[in-house]
Amino acid sequence: MHTEAIDPPGVQWLRVSPKYVTVRLVEWAIGNVVMLAFLSLPLIFVLLGWWRWPPLWLAITVPAVMLVLALWRLVLIPRQVRAIGYAERDDDLLIRRGIFFQRTMVVPYGRMQYVDVAVGPVERSLGLCTLKLHTASAGTNAQLPGLPSAEGARLREQLSARGEARLAGL
């Protein structure tokens, strides 16, 4: 993937596993199917003649709009996953994400308070994990989802070691 405008020049991004698309698809399916089913209830009730309000057009429009939005998000998922990237520099870790709303974050190793590795059920079945970095700031919402387990473990060890070497107070 080409480097976006807000990325620092000369950074070689590492990508997360393409298998992470599956995780996102499962999440998408669970979220949207429930949502759509719920929003379609009025339509069903109106069609069955149990409800007089809302009018039929409204009962159709709301779930239809939701469906279109959901499908659009579905189409975006592979690109979003490809947009997630990270780069280990000498003193800090760069993390980027997003296509429309892009974010590039730098987390200095010395600032890391602890590193989490979380694995959900879908991720586990695919051999993936999510790495979370915590600093003293709650604003540091640094997550790296969809890392292969081995890479996640390596990164965790690496980050902890580097963090220890450069540990600074607050």
Added chain:
Amino acid sequence: MSLESSPTESLPGKPEPAVDGPWNRVHPASPFVRGWVALAAVGFFFGRDAFERMLQGRDFLDPNLSGRVPWLLAGGAAVLLLTVGGFILSWYFTRYQVAAGYVRVNTGFLFKQQRQARLDRVQAIDIVQPLLARIFGLAELKFEVADAGESAVRLAYLPLDQAKQLRATILARAAGAVSGPETAEEIPEAPEHVVLSVPPSRLIGSLLLSEQTIGILAGAAVVVVVSVLTQNQTLFLALIPGVLGIGAAYWNSFNKGYNFTAAISPDGIRLRYGLLDTQAQTLPPGRIQALMVTQPPLWRIFGWYRMHVNVAGYGVSGSSEGAARTMLLPVGMKSDVLRMMSLVLPDPGVEDPERVFTAGLDGISSVGAESTPGDGFITTPRRARLLAPLGWRRNGFFATRTALLIRSGRWWHTLVMVPHQRTQSMALHQGPWARRFGVADLVLHTTAGPVSPRVFQAGVEQAVELFDQQAARAREARKRQTSEQWLAQVAPQSPEVAATIPAQPAQQQQLADPTQAQTSPQQEDRHDG
């Protein structure tokens, strides 16, 4: 700090054996002072019945009561005994100790809790006196380490002198001035020098001209218009609770901001304020993570500003208590602001700090600013003026050698300052609109608090450059930070404070010559803990 008395004892060359201090208890009256609400509630509960009876002109006591009196008395006595017994037990089992590197507090008799807070992690230390405690001459000591939310150590209540003594001890040990086995009694309080105070008239004026007032006036206008239009006067009755709430809010601000005094001592910045409940905060040097100066539109008439800070451990300013504690200056003139800035950031990292800070506070770049950067602040490029039609000439940033200054807001003037070595992490944000106009936002992450530094709509090239440079600057600043102990790094503001500095034992080798520490600002921020 035992600065003059025993400098030899605390020289780093002679490590003293870590002897822990004795275990102490808080003042015996403290559970009653703390629990007076419970006692008052019990009193209110029983008293109300009798009072209502009297109002209705009936007997003072319920006539049916006579048969049940012994039971009631026994029950009441049991409740009272249990409460008082609980108070005594909780007092007995609350003990604290100042050890070599730690403060330890034990509480609880059924569920015991042992808490240990590292002294080199102390972020701030407060002495709080609620009204009732003040009447009894007691005070609560709050000790913050870097963990948002709960105070690490709360000692309620100690006699005021003892609380001050303990504060001095903790600060002296945290600063590294004292490492030996001195007991609390031997450490005198650090001398301080009052820097500024807020007169009550200015406080009242600032409250009357605050955003709150604008909101109230707007709300009142709406209510009057609606009631005239609908010819419905009962609407005003519905406002009574609102008026009471507003009155309470004003009173709260006045009560908190009254008699605000800032002082500097080798321990750090001392803030004192409060009308009924008084509070004395001590912010050790270099513990301020971020600082914000704001000016609501109406304050511009008198040139007033207010200042807020982020301090790790103070947490979010959701509660009124938190809001008061993160206030560095409730209202002040520009000279006050500059003075506070110089306390927070002894080395501004530029040649003419006053001009730069003034540009940050009130500056606005001229229309053709892109070619001629007048005040040094890099503002939103002209191509993005549609994104921020009002603020584009105001939004800007300026990086000194020691801190990043971010200004924003055309009407609500805001200046945010983040010292480089306090930057936790950073992120560049760019949405679809911003990409269209070739701008990006830079967010600096600091600890929880009222200040959230964000450079709005900087040109992409400048933003990326700043992002890269800032990462490097923060890295450099962190490398220079060698110790958590902040000894002898505050630029002394007065002769009497300055006199104590050479007497302090040299903790770091770089500081072997005390005059050098005062003349070279670079040297000072080297151990900005």
